[in-house]
Amino acid sequence: xxxxxxxxLEVHVQLxxxxxxxxxxxxxxxxxxxxxxxxxxLGLPGxxxxxxxxxxxxxxxxxxxxxxxxxxxSIFARKNYFYPDLPKGYQISQFEDPxxxxxxxDIKLEGGELKRxxxxxxxxxxxxxxxxxxxxxxxxxxxxxxxxxxxxxLLEVVSEPDLRSSDEAVVYLKQLHQIVTWLGICDGNMExxxxxxxxxxxxxxxxxxxxxxxxxxxxxxxxxxxKQAIEYEIRRQIDLIEDGGTVVQETRLFDPNSGTTRxxxxxxxxxxxxxxxxxxxxxxxxxxxxxxxSRQELPELPEQRQQRFIAExxxxxxxxxxxxxxxxxxxxxxxxxxxxxxxxxxxNWTMGEITRALNDSGTSIEACPVAPLQLAELLKLxxxxxxxxxxxxxxFDEMWRSGKAPQSIVEExxxxxxxxxxxxxxxxxxxxxxxxxQVEEFRGGKEKVFGFFVGQVMKASRGKANPSVVxxxxxxxxxx
Amino acid sequence: xxxxxxxxxxxxxALKGKQLSSVEATTAMLERIESxxxxxxxxxxxxxxxxxANARDADQRIARGECHLLTGIPLAIKDIFLTEGIRTxxxxxxxxxxxxxxxxxxxxxxxxxxxxxxxxxxQDEFAMGSSNESSAYGPTRNPWDTACIxxxxxxxxxxxxxxxxxxATLGTDxxxxxxxxxxxxxxxxLKPTYGRVSRYGVIAYASSLDQVGPLTRDVADCAIMxxxxxxxxxxxxxxxxxxxxxxxxxxxxxxxxxxxxxPKEYFIAGLDPDVQVAMDAAIETYRRLGAVFVDISLPxxxxxxxxxxxxxxxxxxxNLARYDGVRFGHxxxxxxxxxxxxxxxxxxxxxxxxxxxxxxxxxxxxxxxDAYYVKAQKARTLIMNDFMAAFASVxxxxxxxxxxxxxxxxxxxxxxxxxxxxxIFTIPVNLAGTCAMSLPAGFSNSxxxxxxxxxxxxxxxxxxxxxxxxxxxxxxxHTRKATI
Numbered sequence: 012x013x014x015x016x017x018x019x020l021e022v023h024v025q026l027x028x029x030x031x032x033x034x035x036x037x038x039x040x041x042x043x044x045x046x047x048x049x050x051x052x053l054g055l056p057g058x059x060x061x062x063x064x065x066x067x068x069x070x071x072x073x074x075x076x077x078x079x080x081x082x083x084x085s086i087f088a089r090k091n092y093f094y095p096d097l098p099k100g101y102q103i104s105q106f107e108d109p110x111x112x113x114x115x116x117d118i119k120l121e122g123g124e125l126k127r128x129x130x131x132x133x134x135x136x137x138x139x140x141x142x143x144x145x146x147x148x149x150x151x152x153x154x155x156x157x158x159x160x161x162x163x164x165l166l167e168v169v170s171e172p173d174l175r176s177s178d179e180a181v182v183y184l185k186q187l188h189q190i191v192t193w194l195g196i197c198d199g200n201m202e203x204x205x206x207x208x209x210x211x212x213x214x215x216x217x218x219x220x221x222x223x224x225x226x227x228x229x230x231x232x233x234x235x236x237x238k239q240a241i242e243y244e245i246r247r248q249i250d251l252i253e254d255g256g257t258v259v260q261e262t263r264l265f266d267p268n269s270g271t272t273r274x275x276x277x278x279x280x281x282x283x284x285x286x287x288x289x290x291x292x293x294x295x296x297x298x299x300x301x302x303x304x305s306r307q308e309l310p311e312l313p314e315q316r317q318q319r320f321i322a323e324x325x326x327x328x329x330x331x332x333x334x335x336x337x338x339x340x341x342x343x344x345x346x347x348x349x350x351x352x353x354x355x356x357x358x359n360w361t362m363g364e365i366t367r368a369l370n371d372s373g374t375s376i377e378a379c380p381v382a383p384l385q386l387a388e389l390l391k392l393x394x395x396x397x398x399x400x401x402x403x404x405x406x407f408d409e410m411w412r413s414g415k416a417p418q419s420i421v422e423e424x425x426x427x428x429x430x431x432x433x434x435x436x437x438x439x440x441x442x443x444x445x446x447x448x449q450v451e452e453f454r455g456g457k458e459k460v461f462g463f464f465v466g467q468v469m470k471a472s473r474g475k476a477n478p479s480v481v482x483x484x485x486x487x488x489x490x491x
Numbered sequence: 492x493x494x495x496x497x498x499x500x501x502x503x504x505a506l507k508g509k510q511l512s513s514v515e516a517t518t519a520m521l522e523r524i525e526s527x528x529x530x531x532x533x534x535x536x537x538x539x540x541x542x543x544a545n546a547r548d549a550d551q552r553i554a555r556g557e558c559h560l561l562t563g564i565p566l567a568i569k570d571i572f573l574t575e576g577i578r579t580x581x582x583x584x585x586x587x588x589x590x591x592x593x594x595x596x597x598x599x600x601x602x603x604x605x606x607x608x609x610x611x612x613x614q615d616e617f618a619m620g621s622s623n624e625s626s627a628y629g630p631t632r633n634p635w636d637t638a639c640i641x642x643x644x645x646x647x648x649x650x651x652x653x654x655x656x657x658x659a660t661l662g663t664d665x666x667x668x669x670x671x672x673x674x675x676x677x678x679x680x681l682k683p684t685y686g687r688v689s690r691y692g693v694i695a696y697a698s699s700l701d702q703v704g705p706l707t708r709d710v711a712d713c714a715i716m717x718x719x720x721x722x723x724x725x726x727x728x729x730x731x732x733x734x735x736x737x738x739x740x741x742x743x744x745x746x747x748x749x750x751x752x753x754p755k756e757y758f759i760a761g762l763d764p765d766v767q768v769a770m771d772a773a774i775e776t777y778r779r780l781g782a783v784f785v786d787i788s789l790p791x792x793x794x795x796x797x798x799x800x801x802x803x804x805x806x807x808x809x810n811l812a813r814y815d816g817v818r819f820g821h822x823x824x825x826x827x828x829x830x831x832x833x834x835x836x837x838x839x840x841x842x843x844x845x846x847x848x849x850x851x852x853x854x855x856x857x858x859x860x861d862a863y864y865v866k867a868q869k870a871r872t873l874i875m876n877d878f879m880a881a882f883a884s885v886x887x888x889x890x891x892x893x894x895x896x897x898x899x900x901x902x903x904x905x906x907x908x909x910x911x912x913x914x915i916f917t918i919p920v921n922l923a924g925t926c927a928m929s930l931p932a933g934f935s936n937s938x939x940x941x942x943x944x945x946x947x948x949x950x951x952x953x954x955x956x957x958x959x960x961x962x963x964x965x966x967x968x969h970t971r972k973a974t975i
Contacts, residue, residue: 050593054813056586057573057595057692059727089809091855093832100812156817285855287864290699290806292728 013217014252016245017225018180018210019172022187023165024197025138025205026069032137032164033060033103040203044143044157052162054098059291062087066164067110067295069196070135071305073166074111076190076312077130081302085110087135087292091285095156096140104167106286109134110295116190117314118182123328128183129171138163166196172211172222177241181234184208189313193338207232212244213258223248224258228272231265240265244272316341324354333362339376343383352387353394360386364407381410389417402426402474430477432484435468438476439488442467453489464489494519495655496972499564499712502658506553506563513553513563516658517546517607520565524609524656527975532631533651535570536578537610545607552605560715562605567657569648570611571618572598572703573692577608581694582616582626582644585814585821585839595692596727597661597703597720604719609657613647616841617811618668618696620644621913624904625843632900633675634973635939639897642672648706649676653940653973659707659716663693665700666799667892667917670929673706674892674942677931677971679713679959680706682917684949685924686731688717689724695810697803698729700921709969710930710960714738717952736953742960747781749958752885756792757916763895769933769941770891776965777889782958785885789877794870795919796911801854801867802922808851814839846907871922878923878946887958888946890916892929896939916944925949930959931968940968 031038034051050058074081088106111133117125140161147153168187174180188206192199199206213225226248231240243265248258262281263272311319317331320341326334335341340361347357365386369376389406392398398406398421409420421427429435442464443450449460468481492501494516505511521539528534542565549563568574571581573591580586594602602608615625623631623646631646633639634654641650645662649672652660662669664682673680681704688703695701705716718739723732758770774784816822816835823834840848854863881888893913903910920927925948932943943962947955963969 053818055573055591055593055819056579056581056589056694056813057591057690059691059729061726061728091809091812093812093815095815095817095828098813098818100815101809283857285809285852285857285860287805287809287855287860290697290729291695 014214018174021209022168026164028065031162047159077114079111079114087289104136105134128173131169177238346383350384350387352390513546513549533647549605559604565607567609568661582614584627596689615644618644634975642675644668652678667914673929675897677940681928684926689727691726697806746961749782750885752787752888754789757890765935787881791873798870799918804847804851805854875923890944892942892944896935
């Protein structure tokens with residue numbers, strides 16, 4: 012029998028606010044344990060949460076960018092369970108009436124086909140702290156609680172079970188990742204857990220409309236692992252069914268070392284979270300005006316920007332996609348065009364030289380030592396024939412190293428292209444005289460030695476001779 | 492006049508006129524505490540050194556000409572208020588070793604005026620109780636008859652005022668925990684409108700019902716205390732940003748033409764005859780003063796106690812989850828995490844607290860949530876609507892505070908249902924979120940105080956204080972002193 016996998020994702024997005032969701036403590040990563048805490052995030056008696064407005068703004072932006080409706084009156088709820096990293100014994104989250112509901116994302120499948128993936132809801136919640144195991148404070152084999160991360164703001168984005176393969180899941184996840192980083196509401200760092208994912212996976216016979224029993228897979232924190240975990244789980248469930256077994260509803264943990272999943276807790280062991288509205292927080296009322304204001308403030312999203320690059324700047328779809336991989340890259344490219352650079356040329360250079368240099372040096376586009384304006388200046392020098400494309404690469408390397416303007420590098424190093432036919436003819440004459448044999452070969456019909464002559468002339472000019480002038484003059488002379 | 496018998500406004504005049512120093516007043520109170528505490532048990536912690544230090548600071552402020560209404564006044568507060576550096580137990584063994592790193596907003600406001608803290612007052616454990624018998628630190632006794640309970644859960648706050656151990660105190664009221672002990676101990680106690688006073692730094696029992704309020708010798712003191720603690724607090728999202736009136740300024744305006752509602756559901760058969768007599772007399776007094784009485788109905792009153800015990804326990808079950816032995820409070824030695832949790836909580840909590848945690852956990856459980864918690868919220872809305880509808884035709888309501896005067900210690904401790912019913916007239920006010928005050932209105936045949944409840948519109952504290960003051964001017968009940 013053939014099986015159809017059905018997948019839904021729950022993605023936790025850590026928000027890039029300076030302070031926590033319900034108190035004023037810093038959200039900075041990697042500080043001394045428990046140094047970023049206060050009575051509220053420590054869950055001390057008598058402490059009360061106060062909602063960080065920035066979190067709401069970020070949630071609205073995420074909702075609008077994924078075609079969700081913004082709930083006019085949304086409610087915070089308590090999710091009750093005991094764990095040492097959860098200081099209050101409950102997590103403040105949203106249950107009924109989350110801030111964003113009923114959205115979708117059109118994901119781009121291989122071959123450009125679009126598929127609409129429903130987004131059930133996006134809700135706001137606080138993160139828990141972290142347990143640390145090992146030798147602590149001079150004592151062996153202890154467990155410690157670090158509450159720096161407690162109360163850090165998260166969005167949970169829950170998709171409909173609309174995904175049908177691990178590849179679709181990865182595409183969806185990548186697009187969501189692109190949106191939240193593009194909006195500037197998440198740093199997208201999967202290793203540090205800023206963007207993490209749980210996958211609900213089930214299988215059913217092809218053609219069936221009854222969903223199979225699902226397993227929830229936790230702890231998949233890279234695109235690669237998502238693919239691995241889902242594929243392993245699909246295989247496991249199919250094998251189980253084919254061996255006459257049944258899939259049980261359970262929570263499974265992905266082990267990145269073995270690439271497998273193992274049972275964490277069964278349905279019977281599942282928590283009864285006893286959700287109820289948090290009486291310490293008043294209902295969050297979001298006016299239409301607030302939503303509209305947020306909509307106005309939304310940046311142009313990747314999809315829209317690609318369309319504009321194609322329509323207005325004449326880029327190919329492929330180039331438009333590459334150049335919108337991140338908002339900063341797209342901004343860089345557009346700034347180059349705005350500074351007068353030829354769009355095609357700025358695009359090629361941004362995707363080529365710039366990206367290569369950034370990768371080689373491990374630099375981010377935000378910290379690129381060659382500003383878009385300087386790149387545009389350099390490309391103008393090619394456009395107006397001052398230097399050749401080849402020389403431009405040398406100039407670019409120098410710009411990257413020294414930060415100098417392209418014009419000064421060209422002047423200082425005497426790299427201006429030679430287009431004067433008298434000077435070039437002189438060089439051609441010298442080279443033809445020195446290579447009489449090859450001249451004969453050319454004239455005897457062996458045209459591929461032409462390349463040899465071009466190379467010799469360029470070499471003699473130290474790359475500065477204008478290649479099209481060289482070509483034209485050389486052809487005339489060789490033909491006699 | 493004896494220092495210990497003074498009101499806030501009397502002592503303030505004496506301090507300001509330099510007839511008396513705060514150190515003298517504080518010393519007098521500390522001596523009184525020392526002499527009567529063995530019989531009353533109002534305090535869990537007496538902060539003798541801190542009180543004297545506060546008093547010396549206050550005297551310096553007064554010498555500089557800085558004498559607010561509460562500067563140098565010796566007060567005490569329920570042990571539910573966090574006090575930085577001073578042990579705060581909430582009447583529970585689980586917090587026996589808890590020294591908070593910060594203070595409650597309401598106490599900070601009093602302290603900023605220069606009030607003196609005599610100590611932390613006894614209470615039912617986590618404010619769960621109506622008799623102060625559930626305290627892990629032993630019961631508080633009624634200063635009028637030490638065989639009787641003082642009421643609860645702010646029993647220590649009421650008994651301390653009645654026993655002249657503090658000039659005034661702070662309590663909290665979730666279902667009557669200020670008004671019922673005030674009634675039983677013959678003092679004035681006010682539960683403000685939900686949101687009027689910050690809950691920040693007050694250990695939560697039932698967050699949607701808890702309010703902080705004063706217990707005092709007279710209505711004028713109540714107005715002073717309420718004015719001092721009220722106001723919006725950015726640290727409490729449920730506190731309301733409306734201006735705080737000058738409560739003292741309108742006290743003397745009288746009740747002529749004031750429309751007072753008598754909800755028929757509160758004057759039921761089974762009301763203690765002494766309470767009935769006191770209510771009849773109070774109505775007569777108000778009539779004489781020019782008030783107009785209107786018969787009203789609050790038809791969903793019958794559901795109030797059940798509704799309260801679902802909502803309050805549900806919230807409590809969650810609010811008390813943080814007492815897990817991990818970060819503060821009592822931690823038992825046990826194998827494994829689960830063992831540590833259950834042993835710490837089993838040892839740390841008393842039986843009434845455990846009962847309410849279990850009730851609340853049950854009410855929130857999947858499969859029961861709709862039948863209990865959701866239904867209770869709907870009933871709460873109906874009760875709230877009752878009040879709003881009735882307030883369309885009256886300015887205040889007059890009712891008994893409790894169906895009986897103080898009962899004997901041990902009388903109801905093994906009958907939780909009977910105990911819960913002692914809050915039948917106070918609970919609806921918390922569910923409706925509005926304000927109410929208890930004030931002395933008579934005595935039983937056996938000499939126990941009986942309180943009268945004035946219920947006001949939301950943020951109508953000014954009106955009930957004015958009505959209470961008029962009653963107090965026309966009667967002598969508040970001037971009687973407990974025999975202790």
